[in-house]
Amino acid sequence: CDMCAAAFDGSGCELECDAQETCGNNGRCTPEGTCECFEGFTGEGCLRCAEGYTGSECARECSAEDSCNGNGRCTDGGCECFEGFAGDSCDMCINGLSGSECDISCDAETTCSDHGRCTEDGQCACFPGFTGASCDECDADKVGGAECGL
Known part of the structure; x- marks a missing residue:
């Protein structure tokens, strides 16, 4: 009989490979004792x-265009x-980037003085009570302080 026991292969059944x-x-295990991967692996x-x-x-x-929105490549699941x-x-x-290409730098904490959020085009959308390009001013009807609510 020239068959090897389970998990052994090679000409003298000396190679151990358990699928x-x-x-x-x-x-599956090859006669050389290595793995031959199934499709997809x-x-x-x-x-x-x-x-x-x-x-x-x-x-x-996985299609990079469909699954990764064209903004990445498919790897390991x-x-x-x-x-x-x-x-x-x-x-x-x-964090810190915006725009359709994620190439516009805008960090809400620094760019918007932590009083607003960055929009898609890298501008600041100020929280209520704040105004200005950097959200560092109080609305006209608000006065004083860092909170612009007084």
Whole structure:
């Protein structure tokens, strides 16, 4: 009989490869004792999603344009966002950036004096009671203090 026992392979049955342990159940053992990954999986031990696949089972095809909004690339079950972008689908800007390309610098704490929020075009939208390009002035009907509410 020239068959090897389970988990052993090679000409003298000296190579140990268990598909479940060595290949993460995501591939099969080759005669050389290495893993040959199933479709959708890659890497040592077949533990990562191959390019273009995503999800816990690496079964869902991932298109950078569809899944990552064109702002990242598909990797290991999700999106790896390009510089400036964030979120599971790369559909948000990192803190301090705004705009459709996440290339407009606006930090609410400094740019808007912590009295407003940054808009899509990098301008400040002031909180009630504040005005000015940097939200550093009180509305005409408000007086004094850092809170502009007196």
